Amino acid sequence: GESVGLHLPTLSVQEGDNSIINCAYSNSASDYFIWYKQESGKGPQFIIDIRSNMDKRQGQRVTVLLNKTVKHLSLQIAATQPGDSAVYFCAENMAQGAQKLVFGQGTRLTINP
Amino acid sequence: DARVTQTPRDKVTEMGQEVTMRCQPILGHNTVFWYRQTMMQGLELLAYFRNRAPLDDSGMPKDRFSAEMPDATLATLKIQPSEPRDSAVYFCASALWGRGYTFGSGTRLTVV
Numbered sequence: 001g002e003s004v005g006l007h008l009p010t011l012s013v014q015e016g017d018n019s020i021i022n023c024a025y026s027n028s029a030s031d032y033f034i035w036y037k038q039e040s041g042k043g044p045q046f047i048i049d050i051r052s053n054m055d056k057r058q059g060q061r062v063t064v065l066l067n068k069t070v071k072h073l074s075l076q077i078a079a080t081q082p083g084d085s086a087v088y089f090c091a092e093n094m095a096q097g098a099q100k101l102v103f104g105q106g107t108r109l110t111i112n113p
Numbered sequence: 114d115a116r117v118t119q120t121p122r123d124k125v126t127e128m129g130q131e132v133t134m135r136c137q138p139i140l141g142h143n144t145v146f147w148y149r150q151t152m153m154q155g156l157e158l159l160a161y162f163r164n165r166a167p168l169d170d171s172g173m174p175k176d177r178f179s180a181e182m183p184d185a186t187l188a189t190l191k192i193q194p195s196e197p198r199d200s201a202v203y204f205c206a207s208a209l210w211g212r213g214y215t216f217g218s219g220t221r222l223t224v225v
Contacts, residue, residue: 043216
């Protein structure tokens with residue numbers, strides 16, 4: 001099926017450090033992107049989104065960067081906490097009226113104490 | 114907080130049996146999605162509806178899967194007959210005009 005690729009399947013960082021999760025998306029026409037967090041046994045949880053007319057958006061401890069030139073998306077988490085340990089997915093919303101949210105394979109983030 | 118409700122939470126069934134999964138989207142959301150999650154394929158979009166009308170079900174095996182929205186408060190995903198390869202976690206999500214995608218907790222299906 002359709003997919004959005006991720007550079008790294010796993011990432012380990014020390015508690016308190018910053019983490020960066022990367023994502024390469026496939027469709028240059030996609031106009032909306034979302035990062036989700038999924039904890040074991042739960043559904044994906046919305047973290048932050050960004051539209052294609054922006055290149056950066058900040059939330060609480062999280063920042064999403066969008067580089068349309070190279071079709072790259074990243075999620076930065078500042079001052080990581082044990083509760084940040086989860087699988088993180090990027091998703092792109094296919095444009096042209098399709099409104100289809102297509103997910104990448106996910107990156108497992110582990111926060112070491 | 115508004116939430117998407119899925120039932121059942123877990124389902125174990127024998128191969129060949131019919132399985133029906135249900136989803137109650139967030140009130141007011143006009144778009145409903147069905148996803149399937151496996152270790153091998155990740156999150157795959159199976160089908161989605163806008164204002165109860167099916168817009169795209171190209172990700173769904175047509176011979177055994179069917180998705181419907183009998184009304185604005187209920188979406189169903191049916192598998193008949195079920196096969197072991199259908200074992201996965203099935204998620205429903207709802208959104209309003211392409212924003213605010215919210216996922217349910219999923220139905221874990223095991224076909225033996």
